[in-house]
Amino acid sequence: MLGKFFQKPTSENSDRVPPGQHLAKGFPVLTYGATPQVSIEEWEFSVWGLAKPQKWNWSDFMELPHNDFTADFHCVTRWSKLDVKWTGIKVTDFMKAIELDGEATHIMEHCYGGYTTNIAIEDFVREANFFAFQLFGEPLSDEHGGPMRLVVPHLYAWKSAKWINGLEFLDREELGFWERNGYHRRGEPFKEERYS
Numbered sequence: 001m002l003g004k005f006f007q008k009p010t011s012e013n014s015d016r017v018p019p020g021q022h023l024a025k026g027f028p029v030l031t032y033g034a035t036p037q038v039s040i041e042e043w044e045f046s047v048w049g050l051a052k053p054q055k056w057n058w059s060d061f062m063e064l065p066h067n068d069f070t071a072d073f074h075c076v077t078r079w080s081k082l083d084v085k086w087t088g089i090k091v092t093d094f095m096k097a098i099e100l101d102g103e104a105t106h107i108m109e110h111c112y113g114g115y116t117t118n119i120a121i122e123d124f125v126r127e128a129n130f131f132a133f134q135l136f137g138e139p140l141s142d143e144h145g146g147p148m149r150l151v152v153p154h155l156y157a158w159k160s161a162k163w164i165n166g167l168e169f170l171d172r173e174e175l176g177f178w179e180r181n182g183y184h185r186r187g188e189p190f191k192e193e194r195y196s
């Protein structure tokens with residue numbers, strides 16, 4: 001039964017599969033609660049807190065440079081998927097469009113539907129992180145977080161907020177939804193930072 005849903009890592013990719021993880025066949029969906037349905041027309045994105053408050057609509061956000069990404073994806077419930085193909089906007093390009101207060105050290109990611117997750121600035125502002133609006137060449141589906149989600153490949157995927165609509169910049173660490181419910185505050189898969 002297990003073999004139907006999971007694969008054993010092959011020798012050439014075993015070093016990319018963190019301890020305690022199996023490779024998923026397909027791309028599972030993992031959502032707490034209902035799936036928000038957000039159209040491109042209604043989608044908005046804001047920054048506030050220790051950043052100059054700004055708001056984007058879809059076409060404003062699309063003016064940021066687009067890139068293709070290939071990234072591994074690790075869910076704390078023990079499945080991983082290697083080489084997921086996305087199209088999106090680099091976090092480092094997005095950061096050039098905002099004015100940050102020097103005191104900001106942490107971020108709360110906010111989403112349609114009310115999900116939150118926290119991340120430190122040094123884990124957020126990395127070349128490998130991006131806002132994604134396409135998955136395997138198709139517009140990002142509702143269930144995978146469309147029209148826009150964050151992807152943070154080096155941390156467990158609960159940090160990769162689906163239906164993202166804002167970033168709150170903070171001068172201290174506050175805990176998001178799963179972090180308040182026992183998940184690790186940082187969540188690095190190769191260190192198995194699963195639960196606190």
Ligand SMILES: Nc1nc2c(c(=O)[nH]1)N[C@H]1C(S)=C(S)[C@@H](COP(=O)(O)O)O[C@H]1N2
Pocket residue numbers: 027028029030031032033074075076111112113115143144145157158159160161162163
């Ligand atoms: N808004 C929101 N983002 C979320 C979640 C969620 O429930 N709500 N689940 C997280 C978890 S635990 C995982 S593993 C990934 C799953 O992404 P996927 O459904 O595209 O595989 O989304 C993350 N982002």
Ligand SMILES: [Mo]
Pocket residue numbers: 030074075076077157158
């Ligand atoms: Mo997850």
